[in-house]
Amino acid sequence: MNFDDTPQEAEFRKLARTWIEANRPDDLLAVLEALNPDGSKKASTADIVRVSKAWQKRKADGGWACLTWPKEYGGRAATPIQRVIWDQEEGAYGQLSQPFAIGQGMCGPTVMAYADEDTKRRLLPPLASGEDVWCQLFSEPAGGSDVAGLRTRAEKQDNGDWLINGQKIWTTGAHFCDYGIVITRNDPTVPKHKGLTMFWLDMKSPGVEVRPIKQASGHSGFNEVYFTNVRIPDSQRLGKVGDGWNVSITTLMNERFSIGARVATGVPEFFDFASSYRMPDGTLAIEDASVRARLATWASRSNGLKYTAYRAISALSRGERPGPENSIGKLVSAPMMQDIAMAALDLQGPEGARTIDGATPAAKLYQQLYHAIGMRIAGGTDEVMRNIIAERVLGLPADVRVDKDVPFNKIPTKGR
Amino acid sequence: MNFDFSDEQKQLRDEARRFLDENCTTKEVRAILEGKDVYDRKLWKGLADLGLLGIAIPEEFGGAGAGRLELCIVAEEIGRALAPVPYSSTVYLASEILLRAGTDAQKKEWLPKIAKGEAIGALAFVEGPGNPTPGGMKASVSGGKLSGRKTLVADGGVADFAIVAARAGSGENTLSLYLVDLKGAGVTRANVETVDPTRNHAEITFANAPAALVGNEGEGWTLLTQALDRAAVLVAFEQIGGADRALYMARDYALDRMAFGRQIGSFQAIKHILADMYVSATLARSNAYYGAWALSTDAGELAEAAANARVSATQAFQLCAKQNNQVHGGMGFTWEADCHLFYRRSNLLALTLGSLSWWEDALIERMRKRNAA
Numbered sequence: 118m119n120f121d122d123t124p125q126e127a128e129f130r131k132l133a134r135t136w137i138e139a140n141r142p143d144d145l146l147a148v149l150e151a152l153n154p155d156g157s158k159k160a161s162t163a164d165i166v167r168v169s170k171a172w173q174k175r176k177a178d179g180g181w182a183c184l185t186w187p188k189e190y191g192g193r194a195a196t197p198i199q200r201v202i203w204d205q206e207e208g209a210y211g212q213l214s215q216p217f218a219i220g221q222g223m224c225g226p227t228v229m230a231y232a233d234e235d236t237k238r239r240l241l242p243p244l245a246s247g248e249d250v251w252c253q254l255f256s257e258p259a260g261g262s263d264v265a266g267l268r269t270r271a272e273k274q275d276n277g278d279w280l281i282n283g284q285k286i287w288t289t290g291a292h293f294c295d296y297g298i299v300i301t302r303n304d305p306t307v308p309k310h311k312g313l314t315m316f317w318l319d320m321k322s323p324g325v326e327v328r329p330i331k332q333a334s335g336h337s338g339f340n341e342v343y344f345t346n347v348r349i350p351d352s353q354r355l356g357k358v359g360d361g362w363n364v365s366i367t368t369l370m371n372e373r374f375s376i377g378a379r380v381a382t383g384v385p386e387f388f389d390f391a392s393s394y395r396m397p398d399g400t401l402a403i404e405d406a407s408v409r410a411r412l413a414t415w416a417s418r419s420n421g422l423k424y425t426a427y428r429a430i431s432a433l434s435r436g437e438r439p440g441p442e443n444s445i446g447k448l449v450s451a452p453m454m455q456d457i458a459m460a461a462l463d464l465q466g467p468e469g470a471r472t473i474d475g476a477t478p479a480a481k482l483y484q485q486l487y488h489a490i491g492m493r494i495a496g497g498t499d500e501v502m503r504n505i506i507a508e509r510v511l512g513l514p515a516d517v518r519v520d521k522d523v524p525f526n527k528i529p530t531k532g533r
Numbered sequence: 534m535n536f537d538f539s540d541e542q543k544q545l546r547d548e549a550r551r552f553l554d555e556n557c558t559t560k561e562v563r564a565i566l567e568g569k570d571v572y573d574r575k576l577w578k579g580l581a582d583l584g585l586l587g588i589a590i591p592e593e594f595g596g597a598g599a600g601r602l603e604l605c606i607v608a609e610e611i612g613r614a615l616a617p618v619p620y621s622s623t624v625y626l627a628s629e630i631l632l633r634a635g636t637d638a639q640k641k642e643w644l645p646k647i648a649k650g651e652a653i654g655a656l657a658f659v660e661g662p663g664n665p666t667p668g669g670m671k672a673s674v675s676g677g678k679l680s681g682r683k684t685l686v687a688d689g690g691v692a693d694f695a696i697v698a699a700r701a702g703s704g705e706n707t708l709s710l711y712l713v714d715l716k717g718a719g720v721t722r723a724n725v726e727t728v729d730p731t732r733n734h735a736e737i738t739f740a741n742a743p744a745a746l747v748g749n750e751g752e753g754w755t756l757l758t759q760a761l762d763r764a765a766v767l768v769a770f771e772q773i774g775g776a777d778r779a780l781y782m783a784r785d786y787a788l789d790r791m792a793f794g795r796q797i798g799s800f801q802a803i804k805h806i807l808a809d810m811y812v813s814a815t816l817a818r819s820n821a822y823y824g825a826w827a828l829s830t831d832a833g834e835l836a837e838a839a840a841n842a843r844v845s846a847t848q849a850f851q852l853c854a855k856q857n858n859q860v861h862g863g864m865g866f867t868w869e870a871d872c873h874l875f876y877r878r879s880n881l882l883a884l885t886l887g888s889l890s891w892w893e894d895a896l897i898e899r900m901r902k903r904n905a906a
């Protein structure tokens with residue numbers, strides 16, 4: 118048991134560190150931080166995308182974009198452990214990669230698995246270099262957790278093209294994205310998982326309309342996307358007709374988000390807050406027994422996530438696949454962040470209600486109060502994550518699925 | 534990074550598990566619970582024969598000379614098996630304190646006996662309700678004779694010797710550790726019934742019992758807290774062993790038991806209970822591994838890592854044990870089902886070495902210290 122790199126890992130780390138040292142984007146990060154003091158409402162999306170693209174391009178030119186992708190698609194053909202090392206070295210600069218997370222993390226691998234060679238060579242390098250930004254058009258008003266309940270229609274035309282009509286929702290980044298992957302229903306007369314087909318598309322295609330949604334926090338990070346007679350050539354189909362469900366699983370399996378990356382929990386912010394906030398009697402909050410008890414639980418859970426990631430990294434380093442223990446990350450961190458944000462308000466008494474902006478620990482926690490709502494839902498709700506752990510890790514029976522073998526157009530749509 | 538146990542260490546785990554699966558089923562645990570004896574002597578002898586009592590004792594003192602990582606591996610298996618033996622008192626506490634602070638003569642006298650299963654040790658520090666404080670201990674020594682009362686000593690009724698925290702005088706920094714032969718003069722013991730009768734506890738009264746200093750005079754609080762930190766990592770392994778077994782016991786029951794024409798494991802309420810148990814056990818395991826690293830390398834991070842492992846493992850074992858009862862329904866409240874064995878052990882381990890709130894407090898204090906540095 119040790120935290121040492123193997124000689125090859127150490128060599129790679131040195132290479133990465135040297136390159137970052139020579140190309141550090143402090144200027145860009147400063148812009149990001151000035152714009153966006155921890156997610157405050159004043160952030161301008163266009164500026165965030167601009168500075169993020171600048172860093173991504175710099176990385177791509179240096180051969181440090183999408184590390185594990187093959188070189189011909191804009192990657193470096195690096196191993197998974199090398200990617201983790203890169204992430205560790207990139208550290209806080211990694212914030213500048215955020216607009217690309219979905220495109221490079223989920224859309225790219227799906228295109229790589231299902232598109233033809235020409236398409237891959239054309240689409241993937243600009244996705245890797247950040248020139249093109251991609252979004253994932255899966256969720257719909259009718260189905261998020263139950264995404265296979267989607268209703269957006271794809272109808273094959275006589276000339277072989279597809280005509281798309283319907284609506285997607287909660288599409289992160291659609292308002293600044295160039296491309297997307299979209300899952301549609303080509304056949305409503307068969308059971309719901311069977312009549313789905315996946316495509317990639319240009320977000321500037323005629324008939325695509327993006328409407329930002331104002332979030333509970335006041336920001337607009339996600340969107341409604343309407344499709345009205347949008348034409349997609351059959352060559353943009355990913356996977357077989359009717360096989361969209363399996364294709365979407367490829368996408369979702371690539372939710373590689375966390376390994377090695379730092380997950381936000383709110384613990385460091387709360388620690389800083391409690392270390393400086395004075396209680397009415399003049400003592401520091403962190404000296405209060407009830408604060409200490411709660412913080413200790415949160416800190417140990419947050420540490421547990423960190424060391425769980427270390428176990429996964431060790432598996433990668435041995436060339437093995439990390440175990441299922443990595444599925445716990447978001448389920449632990451998101452509700453905890455919410456509890457922590459509420460505890461920070463509570464300590465301030467009625468004054469806790471006051472809106473605070475800026476980069477102080479209290480202001481960061483205030484932002485997390487909202488951020489946490491979305492985190493508990495995005496990419497699988499807390500409840501869905503528990504189902505996944507129960508079924509895939511612990512081997513418990515799948516939920517009863519009353520609509521499983523019913524033709525999609527015969528499934529009831531109203532709760533009452 | 535290799536944040537995992539080695540293949541040889543995993544082999545040791547398999548061996549220990551095989552041995553305990555055969556020799557420490559819940560039938561053996563129940564025999565002690567029901568008072569057939571105060572601890573499982575046959576199992577103790579078996580552990581000695583396998584070299585597991587002296588696994589971390591250097592060869593020169595009759596042990597196997599392995600490291601603390603190996604000890605962590607064995608601890609997890611002891612916890613999994615709910616072994617009704619004085620392993621933690623003897624191995625994590627008494628023998629570790631002697632190794633770190635004992636004189637050469639003390640080590641030569643006691644460690645080989647421990648390794649052979651011929652001596653059981655204990656740590657006596659609790660005096661009445663409340664978590665330990667340096668000022669809270671009143672037992673004292675004068676002229677090499679110890680007097681005072683330790684109200685709850687884990688394995689105190691079966692131990693041959695104890696490390697006892699007592700004052701060398703009346704001043705501030707006089708707390709020291711002493712070795713007392715419990716079979717000698719001036720020692721009276723009375724067994725105490727606790728939440729988990731599969732582990733012996735006793736009240737010990739010392740009246741001018743001959744006592745030999747362990748470590749330096751006035752060093753008692755430092756040695757005691759260090760010993761508790763080190764033991765906290767090892768007990769955390771016992772706790773994750775127990776938590777895991779309770780989790781899979783509940784999972785198996787959820788697959789077998791039918792209600793409303795379905796496996797109860799198909800109800801989301803049950804699935805989500807089990808998922809939360811898994812999450813808690815996983816976090817605790819990862820934290821225990823970090824504690825193991827810090828313990829085995831004597832890292833500067835040990836104090837914080839130990840508190841972190843202790844908090845996490847205590848919460849995980851208590852959650853898994855109590856929810857195992859819940860998943861079992863009425864059966865979980867019977868003497869016959871094994872659920873209560875885990876419930877008992879999880880509650881005992883949550884209190885031994887100082888209770889959860891004490892360790893939570895310690896974790897924050899240690900985080901602050903690191904941040905200030």
Ligand SMILES: Cc1cc2nc3c(=O)[nH]c(=O)nc-3n(C[C@H](O)[C@H](O)[C@H](O)COP(=O)(O)OP(=O)(O)OC[C@H]3O[C@@H](n4cnc5c(N)ncnc54)[C@H](O)[C@@H]3O)c2cc1C
Binds near residue numbers: 262263491
């Ligand atoms: C910040 C954010 C960003 C997002 N970005 C994207 C994106 O880029 N692309 C995209 O396609 N989608 C995106 N989403 C959508 C997200 O995937 C869905 O919101 C999510 O899957 C939940 O679906 P829903 O909103 O339809 O809620 P529902 O599925 O209707 O859930 C409502 C409630 O019912 C519970 N529930 C539903 N099914 C079950 C079940 N089987 N068992 C137990 N409980 C259940 C849920 O847990 C929840 O509490 C984003 C969402 C958020 C909040």
